């Protein structure tokens with residue numbers, strides 16, 4: 001039990017160590033493209049997901065039988081135009097759908113566990129602990145009446161241990177890791193005292209308090225200016241590499257997809273219409289809809305115009 005726990009906690013480090021010791025890389029060559037890619041076990045496997053709304057006007061079939069997987073330490077981007085069902089798909093994983101929505105799914109396996117029939121109590125345990133969340137608007141994640149430090153500590157105290165000293169040390173360490181300057185001082189500040197960029201970083205730190213296996217990120221960079229957007233993407237990539245976390249990333253921005261995704265699932269009108277390796281889908285799209293999305297990016301048709309993000313180690 002102890003060994004399993006600590007292996008899980010340090011899986012990123014363990015993978016790198018295995019690579020070094022066994023000459024057994026967790027990256028391998030794609031037989032079709034010859035390109036180097038991560039070799040991944042499946043962490044999340046969602047099958048036949050449907051979401052409906054009962055509206056006054058009738059039934060709205062918002063998600064129509066969506067299936068996808070996310071591998072351990074992989075980034076899967078759900079991309080598509082507004083209203084295509086990306087957010088509802090991601091929220092379904094956590095059973096956090098808005099009032100009036102109903103969800104059905106054939107399969108929901110997370111880390112080998114069938115979570116499709118989890119009750120609210122079990123889901124609460126999963127959220128924040130094994131699955132972290134980051135949103136476009138960090139004010140959604142924070143309580144305005146509590147200090148940043150208290151909120152980060154609460155996550156740890158609730159899910160990991162009642163040891164306040166450890167909770168404080170972890171919060172300060174993570175704020176520092178995500179590039180929040182003077183973390184000890186920031187711990188005593190309220191969300192409104194931080195700039196937008198710092199709040200975003202603090203939210204990322206909060207999502208990492210329990211060393212989750214999966215991060216669900218819903219448009220986390222959409223409200224940021226271009227410089228801040230690049231910094232946050234780079235930070236996410238770097239924490240993903242350090243901690244070996246998988247990311248389910250929702251965006252409508254193909255530039256962001258190209259910067260961060262390993263794989264991509266293109267959504268249109270509640271369906272996944274195309275899925276595959278990011279280089280293959282952006283470089284050689286099969287579906288007319290994907291081609292149109294790429295063509296709509298100003299002055300950037302083709303993969304060469306989509307740069308990958310550089311990983312910068314903050315803190």
Ligand SMILES: Nc1ncnc2c1ncn2[C@@H]1O[C@H](COP(=O)(O)OP(=O)(O)OP(=O)(O)O)[C@@H](O)[C@H]1O
Nearest residue numbers: 053060062081082083084085086087088089098252
């Ligand atoms: N609370 C709700 N009540 C009724 N319909 C909703 C609700 N939430 C979402 N929908 C509808 O479900 C569909 C999918 O919504 P969803 O938010 O998943 O789209 P999205 O691809 O994430 O778009 P965006 O990028 O604009 O958030 C849309 O037609 C939307 O209008």
